Amino acid sequence: xxxxxxxxxxxxxxxxxxxxxxxxxxxxxxxxxxxxxxxxxxxxxxxxxxxxxxxxxxxxxxxxxxxxxxxxxxxxxxxxxxxx
Numbered sequence: 001x002x003x004x005x006x007x008x009x010x011x012x013x014x015x016x017x018x019x020x021x022x023x024x025x026x027x028x029x030x031x032x033x034x035x036x037x038x039x040x041x042x043x044x045x046x047x048x049x050x051x052x053x054x055x056x057x058x059x060x061x062x063x064x065x066x067x068x069x070x071x072x073x074x075x076x077x078x079x080x081x082x083x084x
Contacts, residue, residue: 008069023054028070
């Protein structure tokens with residue numbers, strides 16, 4: 001599993017801070033698009049756009065690995081600082 005973390009971190013760092021945050025909350029913590037819209041105070045189209053962009057950048061196969069990495073807390077504190 002640890003060998004998977006570095007590539008995921010590198011790929012996720014290519015996303016904007018907003019895309020990273022929305023991707024992480026959606027795939028890692030199971031929030032719905034509607035939850036994210038309300039929680040972040042952004043239009044639903046922004047949530048959908050961020051998720052779509054993240055999916056296209058990361059690719060479908062990577063999403064499952066990323067979900068595991070996020071849920072297992074393997075990204076590290078420095079990663080979360082990049083979400084601001």
